[in-house]
Every structure is written in C-alpha cells, then in structure tokens.
Amino acid sequence: MSSLLSFCRDCSKQVQSSQTRDGRCLECQVRRSVADLRDEHARLWRKRERYRAQQANVDQIRRQIARVEDRMAQRIKELVANDREAADHLARELETARGQRYTIKGV
Ligand SMILES: [Zn+2]
Numbered sequence: 001m002s003s004l005l006s007f008c009r010d011c012s013k014q015v016q017s018s019q020t021r022d023g024r025c026l027e028c029q030v031r032r033s034v035a036d037l038r039d040e041h042a043r044l045w046r047k048r049e050r051y052r053a054q055q056a057n058v059d060q061i062r063r064q065i066a067r068v069e070d071r072m073a074q075r076i077k078e079l080v081a082n083d084r085e086a087a088d089h090l091a092r093e094l095e096t097a098r099g100q101r102y103t104i105k106g107v
Pocket residue numbers: 008009010011012013024025026027028029
C-alpha cells in the first residue's frame with residue numbers, strides 16, 4: 001500500500017494524503033468544524049465568571065457550557081472514528097477555548 005504525503009493547506013504539516021480532506025489534516029478539520037462552538041464556549045465561560053463575581057446563580061450557564069461541550073464532542077466524533085483520539089481532540093479544543101477567554105479578557 002502506498003502512502004502518499006501531502007501538506008496541509010492550513011498548518012502546512014506533512015500528512016498522509018489518505019488522512020486529508022479538502023487538503024486539510026485531521027487536526028485542522030476538527031479545528032474548523034468546532035470553531036463556532038469553541039467561540040460560544042469561550043463566551044459562556046466569560047459570562048460564568050462575570051456572574052460568579054457577582055455571586056449570581058451560575059447553574060444555568062454551567063448547563064449551557066456542558067451542552068456546548070457535548071456538541072463539540074459530537075462533531076469531533078463525526079470526523080474522528082477512534083474514541084480515544086476523539087477525546088484527545090476535544091481536550092485540545094477545550095484548552096484552546098479556555099485560552100481564548102484569557103486573550104480576550106480585558107479587551
Ligand atoms: Zn493542518
């Protein structure tokens with residue numbers, strides 16, 4: 001079996017052609033597919049911190065965040081068949097979402 005190599009058009013990483021879709025590596029496919037949810041996650045996270053600072057009830061926001069995480073997991077599963085790999089991708093995306101809230105903070 002031949003494994004042709006190509007470069008991902010987003011991150012320029014060299015990957016096996018069989019693993020790319022639209023010229024993108026799996027990681028970039030995942031990143032793109034959950035981009036809107038990741039922003040939503042970051043937004044809710046900031047909202048929760050604001051509420052918490054005001055001693056307000058954050059139960060509802062916590063449920064919203066959990067729902068967004070579920071949807072992210074769902075989308076990732078559609079791209080990544082392997083459960084453990086899918087979990088890894090999700091963890092990375094959530095990390096990014098949390099990092100995002102720090103970069104946006106104070107703006
Ligand atoms: Zn890539």
